[in-house]
Amino acid sequence: MGYSTLSSTVELNKNVQRSFEISNAEKEIEEIVVSASSRPNQVRSPQMGAVKITTEEIKKVPVIFGEPDILKTIQLLPGVATGNEGSSNFFVRGGGGDQNLILLDEAIVYNASHLLGFFSTFNSDAIKDVNLFKGGIPAQYGGRISSVLDINMLDGNKKEFGVEGGVGLIASRLKIDGPIVKDKSSFMVSGRRTYADLFLKLSNDENINQSKLYFYDLNAKMNYKINDRNTLYLSGYFGKDDLGYSDRFSFDWGNATATLRWNSILNEKLFSNTSLIYSDFTYNVRVNSNDNDFGIASQIKNWNLKQDFTYYGLNRHSIRFGVNVLNQKISPASLNAADNSTVNSISVDTRQGYESAIYASDEWKVSDRFSMIYGLRLTNFTVMGPGTFYEFDSDGEAIGEKQYGREVVKNYLNLEPRLSMSYQLNRNNSIKASYNRIVQHLHQLTNTTSSLPTDQYVISSMNIKPQIADQVSLGYFQNFANNGYEFSTEIYYKDMQNQIDFRNGADLQANNQLEGDLLFGKGRAYGIEWLLRKNRGKLNGWISYTLAKSERQFDQINGGEWFNARQDRTHDISIVAMYELSKRWTAGATFVYNTGNAITFPSGKYQLDGSTRFYYTERNGYRMPDYHRLDLSVVYEPTPEKKRFRSSWAFGVYNAYNRRNAYIIDFRENEVNPNITEAYRIALFGAIPSVTWNFKF
Amino acid sequence: MKRFYSSFLLLLFCHLLSSCEEVIDINLNDADQRVVIEADLNNLPSAQVIYVTRTVPFNDARPHEVVTDAVVEVTGPRNNTSNFIYSPEHQGYVSRSFSARENSTYTLRVIVDEKVYESTESMPAQVPVDSVGMLRENIFNDTYYFATFRFQDPAGVPNYYKYNVSVDGRPFKFFSVFSDKFNDGLYVTHQVGSVDNDIDINSKVVVRRQSVSAAVFRYWDELQSTNPGSAAPANPTSNISNGALGYFGVSSAMIYEFDFSTYQEISIQDTLQ
Numbered sequence: 001m002g003y004s005t006l007s008s009t010v011e012l013n014k015n016v017q018r019s020f021e022i023s024n025a026e027k028e029i030e031e032i033v034v035s036a037s038s039r040p041n042q043v044r045s046p047q048m049g050a051v052k053i054t055t056e057e058i059k060k061v062p063v064i065f066g067e068p069d070i071l072k073t074i075q076l077l078p079g080v081a082t083g084n085e086g087s088s089n090f091f092v093r094g095g096g097g098d099q100n101l102i103l104l105d106e107a108i109v110y111n112a113s114h115l116l117g118f119f120s121t122f123n124s125d126a127i128k129d130v131n132l133f134k135g136g137i138p139a140q141y142g143g144r145i146s147s148v149l150d151i152n153m154l155d156g157n158k159k160e161f162g163v164e165g166g167v168g169l170i171a172s173r174l175k176i177d178g179p180i181v182k183d184k185s186s187f188m189v190s191g192r193r194t195y196a197d198l199f200l201k202l203s204n205d206e207n208i209n210q211s212k213l214y215f216y217d218l219n220a221k222m223n224y225k226i227n228d229r230n231t232l233y234l235s236g237y238f239g240k241d242d243l244g245y246s247d248r249f250s251f252d253w254g255n256a257t258a259t260l261r262w263n264s265i266l267n268e269k270l271f272s273n274t275s276l277i278y279s280d281f282t283y284n285v286r287v288n289s290n291d292n293d294f295g296i297a298s299q300i301k302n303w304n305l306k307q308d309f310t311y312y313g314l315n316r317h318s319i320r321f322g323v324n325v326l327n328q329k330i331s332p333a334s335l336n337a338a339d340n341s342t343v344n345s346i347s348v349d350t351r352q353g354y355e356s357a358i359y360a361s362d363e364w365k366v367s368d369r370f371s372m373i374y375g376l377r378l379t380n381f382t383v384m385g386p387g388t389f390y391e392f393d394s395d396g397e398a399i400g401e402k403q404y405g406r407e408v409v410k411n412y413l414n415l416e417p418r419l420s421m422s423y424q425l426n427r428n429n430s431i432k433a434s435y436n437r438i439v440q441h442l443h444q445l446t447n448t449t450s451s452l453p454t455d456q457y458v459i460s461s462m463n464i465k466p467q468i469a470d471q472v473s474l475g476y477f478q479n480f481a482n483n484g485y486e487f488s489t490e491i492y493y494k495d496m497q498n499q500i501d502f503r504n505g506a507d508l509q510a511n512n513q514l515e516g517d518l519l520f521g522k523g524r525a526y527g528i529e530w531l532l533r534k535n536r537g538k539l540n541g542w543i544s545y546t547l548a549k550s551e552r553q554f555d556q557i558n559g560g561e562w563f564n565a566r567q568d569r570t571h572d573i574s575i576v577a578m579y580e581l582s583k584r585w586t587a588g589a590t591f592v593y594n595t596g597n598a599i600t601f602p603s604g605k606y607q608l609d610g611s612t613r614f615y616y617t618e619r620n621g622y623r624m625p626d627y628h629r630l631d632l633s634v635v636y637e638p639t640p641e642k643k644r645f646r647s648s649w650a651f652g653v654y655n656a657y658n659r660r661n662a663y664i665i666d667f668r669e670n671e672v673n674p675n676i677t678e679a680y681r682i683a684l685f686g687a688i689p690s691v692t693w694n695f696k697f
Numbered sequence: 698m699k700r701f702y703s704s705f706l707l708l709l710f711c712h713l714l715s716s717c718e719e720v721i722d723i724n725l726n727d728a729d730q731r732v733v734i735e736a737d738l739n740n741l742p743s744a745q746v747i748y749v750t751r752t753v754p755f756n757d758a759r760p761h762e763v764v765t766d767a768v769v770e771v772t773g774p775r776n777n778t779s780n781f782i783y784s785p786e787h788q789g790y791v792s793r794s795f796s797a798r799e800n801s802t803y804t805l806r807v808i809v810d811e812k813v814y815e816s817t818e819s820m821p822a823q824v825p826v827d828s829v830g831m832l833r834e835n836i837f838n839d840t841y842y843f844a845t846f847r848f849q850d851p852a853g854v855p856n857y858y859k860y861n862v863s864v865d866g867r868p869f870k871f872f873s874v875f876s877d878k879f880n881d882g883l884y885v886t887h888q889v890g891s892v893d894n895d896i897d898i899n900s901k902v903v904v905r906r907q908s909v910s911a912a913v914f915r916y917w918d919e920l921q922s923t924n925p926g927s928a929a930p931a932n933p934t935s936n937i938s939n940g941a942l943g944y945f946g947v948s949s950a951m952i953y954e955f956d957f958s959t960y961q962e963i964s965i966q967d968t969l970q
Contacts (some may be wrong), residue, residue, distance in 0.1 A: 447929075510878075566929075601725055605755055609735070609870065614930070617726070665721070675759060680721060682717070683717050
């Protein structure tokens with residue numbers, strides 16, 4: 001059921017320190033508690049382009065395989081587009097999939113998906129809340145130009161122990177939390193594992209029943225209250241996907257994060273948060289068949305030290321400022337072969353850089369009607385040796401190379417202004433405007449439609465300039481029916497510099513001269529978003545509609561003409577409804593409709609080597625067919641037999657009317673008459689039922 | 698390498714999820730016609746043919762449009778020019794005088810509608826094969842047959858190999874290109890099958906092994922890695938000037954014949970390649 005939300009007004013005209021105790025929200029009072037107060041008032045806040053979602057909301061939205069999923073839920077919001085069918089990849093306001101800063105308790109999560117993206121790495125049991133910023137991004141965030149997805153883990157109950165879990169068709173989950181020292185310290189541990197590979201064991205084929213296919217997640221958090229003014233938090237995440245075919249091939253990948261945060265009240269006006277954060281993403285491949293015996297390993301990791309202050313000393317101002325230094329290190333895939341193997345060992349230079357930033361922002365209530373958040377972030381990125389750095393000609397051929405030792409190779413200094421303003425027309429209406437500039441130094445190289453764990457990452461270098469985005473947006477916000485309904489519309493324009501694409505046939509793996517295969521261009525995205533939410537009553541939910549355009553321009557692609565980005569979608573509609581049928585039964589439905597992705601199809605054909613080949617002209621000049629889908633769910637919560645033990649059954653159908661949405665469209669010779677060519681589509685999922693049993697005590 | 702994982706993952710998923718496949722209608726634009734030149738010359742005694750065609754619209758009933766009035770010539774190392782004359786029998790341009798020599802440089806010149814298309818390539822030396830064999834593999838309950846080639850890859854230089862396969866007398870079809878990026882200077886085994894997987898235990902298989910240039914490798918490597926999962930499929934990079942599609946290569950080639958009915962199962966080799 002979660003926790004009820006507390007709100008309390010504190011007058012900061014004298015020294016006050018209060019402790020709050022959050023209690024488990026009872027179902028009966030939930031209707032009252034989850035009213036307007038659980039959400040920040042969108043009309044009054046100067047922040048725009050931001051959405052906050054609680055785990056309770058995520059758990060109510062029907063999803064694939066019955067697994068509640070944060071990333072799937074935010075894809076239902078305006079301005080956020082999905083990747084492929086079932087993918088947890090997302091694209092914000094026409095930006096790329098690698099331009100989202102995904103933070104789990106402040107730690108960067110590099111690869112937020114499991115199993116080709118059908119699941120995200122975020123087990124919703126362990127999540128407290130999620131904040132998504134699409135525009136007007138506050139100055140304390142930086143490093144990715146499209147959006148910030150800030151996810152916080154649950155802290156654990158300081159009063160009593162609790163156990164919560166679920167058994168589903170695909171995965172099972174278990175969470176335990178409770179006090180370590182009552183009222184002083186608590187912990188939360190949550191795990192999840194899929195068991196698709198159990199079905200493989202049923203196979204008679206020796207190769208298949210010895211194969212592996214699963215993933216797991218482990219989240220843990222603990223806190224310790226040193227005294228009334230100081231609290232320590234330690235949290236971590238570890239997840240892994242494991243695939244294997246017989247004993248000859250194995251492939252695993254996963255993220256690890258760790259955050260140590262010291263929260264301190266220095267005085268009644270100054271609060272401090274000091275964090276030491278680590279995160280990494282690694283993958284390993286092991287091949288052992290015939291004479292092939294080799295392993296491939298790749299790692300990307302960072303250490304991040306952050307000092308953040310909040311100062312409430314000035315009337316009408318809340319000031320936030322701080323500094324952080326992040327060490328980013330990339331060890332690209334290196335191949336390690338056994339002595340008798342038929343392949344050679346290959347090692348590719350490790351790259352590292354320091355991303356340092358100082359920032360300050362001020363939320364200033366200028367008048368009763370007018371308020372703003374203005375801020376500045378100064379970032380410096382230092383590309384560090386050692387390593388060999390190449391220079392390339394316009395065809396991507398290396399024309400020079402230079403060896404560097406442990407020294408500075410290059411510095412990029414950027415100033416990033418941020419501004420978000422709101423003017424309240426009256427109690428229920430406001431208009432807002434925002435501007436932000438953001439710089440990005442870590443770039444993911446994806447040349448497939450679904451991002452793979454094996455995608456290469458690069459940092460800014462002599463050849464790769466930082467990606468820079470400037471975004472302006474304007475919005476109108478209205479609450480009505482006593483904040484029971486929220487309406488908002490935002491219009492935005494985003495300009496993107498130094499975007500990355502590839503030359504034809506780019507060789508992205510184990511290639512020391514990879515940068516020669518990259519192309520650099522620019523992008524622009526613009527659109528308008530509408531969102532209508534209903535937050536109270538038996539019926540809850542929202543309708544969102546986005547009308548948008550996202551384009552790229554590269555001198556060497558498409559004859560230098562602007563072309564649609566792959567994730568460009570003209571129309572994107574989501575309808576989410578949750579209806580409380582009775583005390584025991586809750587129903588949910590989600591409907592999505594969107595224009596198909598932009599895609600490159602052939603505009604002609606020819607023959608070569610006796611087979612039909614396709615002739616391509618404009619980049620992304622075609623569209624996939626329109627996508628639409630309805631998901632349904634019903635949750636039944638029987639009357640508890642024992643006082644403490646509660647359980648519920650969640651039934652769901654993904655793609656309820658069995659729409660054959662195209663996952664892939666390809667072209668081939670007709671089997672009967674090979675002179676004739678035909679297009680065919682592959683649909684991935686039909687209707688998929690799911691059932692999950694959840695319990696809590 | 699990447700192809701390796703993605704095909705593995707796809708394979709796995711196709712077994713787990715019964716995905717459905719359906720022929721659909723799509724309206725595709727008609728683009729301006731482009732000239733296509735396929736000049737895969739080699740030192741085999743068989744006829745050397747250069748194909749000159751034009752692209753046709755996707756829904757055209759013809760597979761391509763043959764150009765019959767082009768001027769086609771290849772100039773060799775001592776400025777000796779071979780003229781290739783259109784032969785209706787081959788639907789391409791054939792020369793009687795052309796002969797290819799290893800490590801020599803050749804220039805192709807094709808004139809179509811007064812536009813000149815040119816390319817210059819060197820012929821790589823043959824990399825000799827030590828031994829050949831036949832192999833059967835079981836991958837996810839399916840059986841595949843391969844011809845195998847064992848050889849010493851020359852160290853310190855990039856080498857590129859192309860294999861075309863003819864099964865039971867049917868025309869040769871491209872199978873794959875390989876580079877020595879990951880096994881330079883090693884003792885290497887290439888497994889060569891059929892893209893149509895039509896080799897069985899009674900098949901007679903003829904393999905043409907060619908040592909090709911970097912440009913030819915790149916052309917075929919791009920062609921074979923274009924799949925519906927590519928972010929943006931494109932025409933493979935051609936080494937011919939003036940915007941022609943296709944490629945020009947002069948390679949050292951050898952022909953190998955295999956009779957799978959003589960295949961002796963010494964040990965069952967289940968492998969994953």
